[in-house]
Each structure stands twice: as C-alpha cells, then as structure tokens.
Amino acid sequence: MRITSARVIVTCPGRNFVTLKIETDGGVYGIGDATLNGREMAVVAYLQDHVVPALIGKDARRIEDMWQFLYRGAYWRRGPVTMRAIAAVDMALWDIKAKVARMPLYDLLGGASRERVLVYGHANGGDIDETVEAVGRYIDMGYKAIRAQTGIPGVKLAYGVGRGDLHYEPADAALPTETSWNTPAYLDHAPKLFDALRDRYGFGPHLLHDVHHRLTPIEAARLGKSLEPHRMFWIEDATPAENQEAFRLIRQHTVTPLAVGEIFNTIWDARDLIQNQLIDYIRMTVVGAGGITHLRRIADFAAMYQVRTGCHGATDLSPVTMGAALHFDLWAPNFGIQEYMRHSDETDAVFPHAYWFEDGHLHPGDAHGHGVDIDEELAAKHPYRPASLPVARLEDGTMWNW
Template identity: 30%
Template sequence: MRVTDYELFEVPPRSLLLKVETSDGIVGWGEPVVEGRAQTAAAAVEKLLETYIVGEDPFPIEDHWSKMYRSGFYRGGPILMSALSGIDHALWDIKGKALGVPVYELLGGKARERIRLYAHFSGSTPDEMAEAARERVESGFTAIKNGPRVNWEHLDNRVSLDFVREMVGAARTAVGDEVDIMLDFHGRPSKQMAKRLVSELEEFDPLFYEELVVPEKNHLLPEIAQHTTIPIATGERMFSRWEYRSLLEDGVIDVVQPDVAHAGGITETRKIATMAETYDAAVAPHSPLSAVALAACVQLCACTPNAIIQEQIVHQEGTPNYLSDMTVFDYDEGGYIDLPEEPGLGIDMDEDFVREMATEDAWDAPVMRRDDGSVTEW
C-alpha cells in the first residue's frame, strides 16, 4: 500500500480538513489547521506531503513523523507542527482501518471505558452567564468552561475584579457545587492581574485555571501559582514535549493541554501525555475544532491513563456536522461518551457535505483593544 493522493478542504467555522488516499482505496482524514492561518497551514501540508509522504507506505508513522519534523532543518512552531499534526491523524486513521482496529488499540489498548466531555458557556452579564451555565448542565454536561473575556489593563482596578467575581459567582450559584467549572483566561492578564485573579476567584472552586499567561510568559507561572491552591493548566499554544519540559520540572503545571491538531498529532501528543504522567500532571486535550480533531483526541484519551477530561464544540449550537453519523459522540447523563469501536479514528466522514461547505473565505481572529486603543490578547 502506498499514499497516492490528498485533498484539503477549508470549512466553517475555522477548520482545515485533510483527506489522504492510498493505493488500496483506504482513506484517512486529519485536521491540520492553524485557526486564522488556514491557507498558510495548507501550503505547509502540501510541502510535507509532496516531499515526504506521497508514494510512501503509510504504516511507518514514527519514521514519517521524524522525517517531517527533523529533515527540514527549521522545525517546530504553529504552522509546521499543525501541518504535521493533520498528516499524522490521517496516517493513524489509515493504519487503523487497514488493520481493522481503533487507533487506541495500536497504542497499547484502552485505559478506561468512557471519556468525560465538557462544554463551553458564555454570557455578557451575570444573568446571561447563569442561564448559559444552567443550559449546558440541563443538556447533560457535568463540566463546563468559560473564558472571562475582560480587556484587562496591565494594572486594573477593583471594578474589573468585582465584575469577574460577579460573573463567575453567578455561574457557580446557578449550577451548584457538583458541577465542575473551568476558567480560561486566554493569556490576557498581566502577571500582576493574574496573581490577583487566582486569589479573588478561588472561592468559586474552579476545576482549573487555564492559560493565565501567554506561553512566552510561562516562566512567570511559579510566582502566580503561589497565590492559589487551584490547579494550573496550560498548553494549547505549545507544540512539542520539549516545550513542556521546564514547566513540568518546575512542578507548577497540574494539567497539560496539548492540542492534537497543533502539537504534532497523535504521535507527539501521546509522548507529551506520557511525560506529564511522570510528573503527576493530568491531561485535558485542547480541541475547539471539528469532529476530526475531536476523534483524534478521543483515541488518545482512550489509551492515556492520566487523561481526565476532553474539550469539544461539536455539541454547540451552530457547529457544522461533517460526519455521516454523530452518534459516536453521544454522551450520557454524566457527560461521558463510550470508547469508539470502529477502526481508525472511528468516524465516517460526510464527504459530500465537506465539499459543499468548502470555502476560500478564511476565518481571521479578531483584533482586541483596550480602552486606550492598544492591542491586547484575543
């Protein structure tokens, strides 16, 4: 069997899907997108496939990964690693289908019987936050996440802190103490504000604080962590096990959040998870993308002992469904899904719908500004 061809599809809301074909007629799918830079990622995917994969046996995935990562001299970063990730998904999908087993069976077999999902919620006022949180819980989720989207000043005031306290407090009151709430800061706060926030919000007992600072400020996390007992999570903008090493060695990170569509695919994310396990850190894979990336995450969580919960947006209103059968992601009253049993990634793509939805109208991340007009984190 040889890889013979491929196609790329940019689809809403912000995904890039990859179809890889083989001489045996087996097709693999992956998601190699960089949100807001899909066309740039597509060019990198084409270069990697044409240089290293087309015409080759798809089975030696570790060797293909090493070629794509090491042989270009320049390595790492969001574009190259995301391109590599989507190709890696597709190769695992092909191998699993060829051997008739889910990918997790090729990675040592299942470590659990089911996987817990969480949903996002948001609102502009405390009442909206409370209602959105209730709706998610009433739909069956026992874990929900919100990003307190405040355009923080570098040194902000009591009014801003009280506003966030009121927003988070409204959600906590609405759902009670049995529901897990996670808080994602998108790296917006400065070190000074992050220290105040983790202290101010601790009474609401979040499951974890996510991305309190942007990755280039990760060296500040030990100082920030001294101001709270709540677990610290980060990693969605980190792209290899080497980037996680110092944080894990410092003992400051409690939950790693590699994105299987950015951090080297299933191959590298599995290694990040295993490395994290040696430091007693949990894994909660980042995945705000389509069902393809989610399927890759599910395969990873199935065989990863320290995986604790899985992000998803496929159950959110307005998210296009690119699968022929979405029941693979049906969840029970606790927000858990069963392990997939179909081979490969365990999904059946609706290729006609993918082609119908394909677009060249690229999604761009918004530009966020503070009150004085200066640019801040999105």
C-alpha cells in the first residue's frame, strides 16, 4: 500500500487549522493535524517543502519506520514545527491502517481500557461572580470537571478570560496583543475564586486551574499551598518547565496535584519530571508530541511512575487531534483526564467527526480510523487569516510569560 499523494490544507473556520491528507494506491486516505497556533505557516512550509516530497512512494503500513525516518533522518530534530509535521503524518497513517483493518483506532491500539473518557471544560469570567456562574452552566451541561479562570482587578486582559462562554481563542490579531501581569495581585485573588466555587458547589465537581507559566517555583508553591483546602484536581503549568528541577521545590511545599506539558515535544522534555515523580499529570498531546506513535511511549514511561495523562485539548487543536486523542485516551491504561474546549459550529462543519459528549465524558465513536474527516470544499471557503498569540508584560514593562 503505497502513498500516492499528500497535500496540506489550510483553513480558517473561525481560527486557523493545518491538515495533512495522505492518499494511497489502495484508495484509502487518512488525515492528520499539524496546527501550531500563531505559527501555522511555519509547519505548512516544513511539510510542503521537506516532508511531502519524501512521502510519495513510501509504504503507508510502515508507521514506525516512517516516524524514525522523519525524526532521526531530519538531523535537526525536535521542536514544535518538526514534531507537528511528524504528528500529522503519524495520525494520517494510523487513520489509514485502522480503516484498512476496518477497526476504530482504539481497537488497533490494543482495545479500550475504559468505556468513556472524562473531560473538562473551561469556565471563565471577568470577575469571580461571573466565573462562579459560568462554572454552574458547565455543571448544568453535565460536566464533572471544570477549569476555572477569572479576571484579576487591575490586570489588563488577564489570561484565560475568553470572549465567549464556550469558545476561547486568544490568537486575536495579526501582530501580538500586549497584555499585563501582576503576580502579587494574582496570588491574592485566585484563592478567593476557589473559596467562592467550593462555597457554592461543594466538593462534587472536580476543579482545575491554569497558571500558564506565570510564577516562580516558590510563588507556585505558595499558590498550591493556599489551594490545598479546595482539593484541586490539578494546577497546570505552575512555572516554566525548561528547568525541570524547579518542580521539586513546588513539590516540597504542597500536595496540590501538578500538571504540565502542553508545550513539550518529546519524551526528553518530560523525562526528569516523570521519573522523579515531580508531576501527577503529563499534558502532552498527539499533535505536539509527534503523533500517537511517540505519545504511546510517553504514556508507557509515565505509567511506571504512576503519572497519568491529561492531554491538552484547546481549540488551537483541530477536531482531527481531538478524535485521535480520544482513541489514545480510551486505550491508555494510565489515562487521567482530557481537556475539551468545544469547537465552533463552523469548525465542526469543516471537520465532521464521530466523537460525542455525554454526561461529562466523550466517546471517540466506532467509525473506522480516528473518526474525523475534512470537507475540503467547505474548508476552501475559509481562507487563512494571520493571527498571533498575545504577549505579556509586567507593570514596569518587563516581558513576561504569556
């Protein structure tokens, strides 16, 4: 079964997505996601100029060999651009193989480890009262787990406060929007949000919170300690993880569970954090970590240290990644939770899919392959629109982590 063509499809049904479609001489095709939010065209060039020409004529069944060819053979390995290009090929080849086998992808991976996949949604508001009400709406929709973010008094365009109830897309302009940050104000304000949430809803719903790399390790330890009474499901990205040892300091001071990894690309980015049990959840996802082939290795490694998966699943990933991730989640023995930010209706129309939401969980469906397709005619009606992620500065003008 040889690859006869591969093409890159860029579409913007409300936000930009990069999709790779691989076709074979057997008439079976597969699709993969290659989206890199705010840097989409860098991956497009990598795929079109360097990857696609090398795919033609290759055996589509040899997924492992293809992964090694694109990773080891590149010499300039790793990084978000390279790994997303590899992920798109890998997803598409697994899609093809499962279709040929006439199986849903999770069966081809070894079968389901559970009946459904626990997901969490995003609730946010301009202030605490708005966020409390937003969490209530997610509970009413059936969510068992909710990430809660709130605006901070005096902080311009606080991270996590979206422009709508269900859809959050921070890439809002061709050039980066400048936001502000004030760590002392945040550390004083954030615990009050969870005081209010537990007071209103009790300890039934799981609550999560994203710090978005804003704190130093000792500041993160202080936040984790202050949130301990609220029994958080996790705090995410508490401090930048380039220095993996930094999480040891946080761990020494708090029992609040820690999650990290959405910007990681390979197992090497997470090795020390996992093997030293400095985190509880690894948040790497299919598109960021070079596809299902590599993410399975990461999950197996994490399982040895009782670290569970918690894959990134914001709307900067297309429904193709969500579909593939859900098949991975249903298989993974050490699955923890899956982020699920709902795509817009126009995005769902471009990417018809088999997965569905019910009672706080998702199921990937039983369609052959990963269960997500692309309507190319409809995709063509949504041309690419440049959009960059914001940047953040402290009040004195110092650049900070967005």
